[in-house]
Amino acid sequence: MTTPQSAKIAPAKGKLGVLIPGVGAVATTFMAGVELVRRGKANPVGSLTQLATIRLGKRTDGRSPMIKDFVPLAGLNDLVFGGWDIYEDNAYQAAANAQVLDPHHLDSVKRFLSGIQPMAAVFDQSYVKRINGPNVKKGASKMELAEQLMADIQQFKAKNKCDRMVMLWCGSTETFKKPGAVHASLRAFEKGLAKNSPDIAPSQVYAYAALRSGVPFANGAPNLTHDMPALIEYARDQSLPVCGKDFKTGQTFMKTLLAPGLKSRMLGVSGWFSTNILGNRDGEVLEDPGSFKTKEETKLSVLDTILQPELYPDLYKDLYHAVRINYYPPRGDAKEGWDNIDIFGWLGYPMQIKIDFLCRDSILAAPIALDLVLFLDLAQRAGMRGIQEWLSFYFKAPMTAPGLYPEHDIFIQLMKLKNRLRHLMGEDLITHLGLEYYD
Numbered sequence: 001m002t003t004p005q006s007a008k009i010a011p012a013k014g015k016l017g018v019l020i021p022g023v024g025a026v027a028t029t030f031m032a033g034v035e036l037v038r039r040g041k042a043n044p045v046g047s048l049t050q051l052a053t054i055r056l057g058k059r060t061d062g063r064s065p066m067i068k069d070f071v072p073l074a075g076l077n078d079l080v081f082g083g084w085d086i087y088e089d090n091a092y093q094a095a096a097n098a099q100v101l102d103p104h105h106l107d108s109v110k111r112f113l114s115g116i117q118p119m120a121a122v123f124d125q126s127y128v129k130r131i132n133g134p135n136v137k138k139g140a141s142k143m144e145l146a147e148q149l150m151a152d153i154q155q156f157k158a159k160n161k162c163d164r165m166v167m168l169w170c171g172s173t174e175t176f177k178k179p180g181a182v183h184a185s186l187r188a189f190e191k192g193l194a195k196n197s198p199d200i201a202p203s204q205v206y207a208y209a210a211l212r213s214g215v216p217f218a219n220g221a222p223n224l225t226h227d228m229p230a231l232i233e234y235a236r237d238q239s240l241p242v243c244g245k246d247f248k249t250g251q252t253f254m255k256t257l258l259a260p261g262l263k264s265r266m267l268g269v270s271g272w273f274s275t276n277i278l279g280n281r282d283g284e285v286l287e288d289p290g291s292f293k294t295k296e297e298t299k300l301s302v303l304d305t306i307l308q309p310e311l312y313p314d315l316y317k318d319l320y321h322a323v324r325i326n327y328y329p330p331r332g333d334a335k336e337g338w339d340n341i342d343i344f345g346w347l348g349y350p351m352q353i354k355i356d357f358l359c360r361d362s363i364l365a366a367p368i369a370l371d372l373v374l375f376l377d378l379a380q381r382a383g384m385r386g387i388q389e390w391l392s393f394y395f396k397a398p399m400t401a402p403g404l405y406p407e408h409d410i411f412i413q414l415m416k417l418k419n420r421l422r423h424l425m426g427e428d429l430i431t432h433l434g435l436e437y438y439d
């Protein structure tokens with residue numbers, strides 16, 4: 001028998017620093033929520049690490065512990081938060097501006113949130129056109145800015161007596177960029193940092209600083225960030241786990257629930273039109289065509305990979321897929337997403353499905369942020385390095401090894417996640433074959 005990997009997982013002792021570039025709606029809803037849960041004032045709805053169970057062994061064994069009792073995760077009381085933003089607002093002011101949480105929730109964590117003061121950001125307006133703020137670092141080169149971030153990380157760690165740290169990008173969506181020569185290797189990237197290459201985005205400076213500081217990195221936005229050879233290679237060299245991109249919430253979450261179902265029954269899809277209105281700062285940033293293009297790419301890729309038109313041309317080859325996002329201030333964070341889906345069945349007869357999802361973006365994203373932080377920290381302690389594909393469950397555009405298509409079907413993603421945890425702890429994987437019950 002192989003030794004269970006659990007024997008090698010370092011215990012989750014001491015404080016876990018959670019470092020967040022972008023102290024906006026998602027970040028503050030996440031921080032406030034953790035504090036409310038810690039005080040017993042709210043439930044962590046939507047979080048697998050806090051609420052889900054995991055079946056072990058046979059269906060007849062009756063073993064279904066909570067995930068948090070099965071794998072050694074950091075406890076919520078051990079999380080300490082810090083972050084960077086281009087605005088000087090503390091996390092309470094930022095949360096009040098974001099208007100996600102009701103005053104009765106916000107007021108009860110006012111002292112806690114007010115104590116989280118964003119550090120000065122690395123920012124470049126050519127990457128996020130619609131916003132600008134005063135709380136920004138100055139430096140002669142991007143390498144110098146990375147070094148300033150590394151100093152921030154060390155100071156935060158010492159001040160808060162952290163044992164370990166994780167960084168999660170919750171900053172605005174940066175403009176669309178494909179990987180270029182500067183992203184091809186660590187050498188080229190470091191040279192680019194020193195020479196101030198315009199192709200290096202601020203989020204990449206953060207990711208580099210995290211990896212150089214020995215901190216795992218996750219990306220909640222669709223921008224390229226560390227999804228390129230230089231930083232993936234660096235993460236492996238540094239024995240650090242990384243994952244991304246773009247939290248799977250709202251409309252894409254719905255798509256990855258519904259599309260696998262339609263395909264499982266071999267029903268055709270001829271059109272999928274998705275449109276959204278939202279009025280938060282994220283919506284404002286996405287008004288810029290460059291930032292929208294980044295988002296559109298991750299949103300569009302989902303259906304193609306799930307439906308596999310190359311394997312099922314009769315059902316999906318002619319699918320017309322469009323995604324629109326409109327900034328509409330009156331709605332704030334309460335997004336509305338409409339989907340019109342034109343499907344066809346037996347003998348090609350057409351049918352339609354309409355979805356109107358009145359969702360709350362940051363309420364859906366906050367538990368994802370929590371799970372990612374706790375699972376990345378677990379991965380770090382278990383010596384898992386490089387891309388963590390088992391965390392695809394949380395992303396619209398999961399990072400994968402080069403040449404491998406991502407898995408978008410949420411049910412396969414969940415199975416993968418749970419099997420990874422079983423594997424980590426030396427338990428049998430669950431294949432759902434089930435022959436043993438009928439022998």
Ligand SMILES: NC(=O)c1ccc[n+]([C@@H]2O[C@H](COP(=O)([O-])OP(=O)(O)OC[C@H]3O[C@@H](n4cnc5c(N)ncnc54)[C@H](O)[C@@H]3O)[C@@H](O)[C@H]2O)c1
Binds near residue numbers: 022087172174285
């Ligand atoms: N809310 C969701 O459901 C959801 C889902 C998927 C992805 N996302 C992505 O998560 C990110 C955060 O969303 P949000 O709703 O909190 O947006 P937000 O606009 O409320 O917050 C983003 C914050 O990032 C700051 N920022 C921008 N560039 C920065 C930089 N270089 N360094 C430090 N801070 C910087 C902004 O000033 C802002 O305060 C966005 O990119 C969004 O597209 C959100």
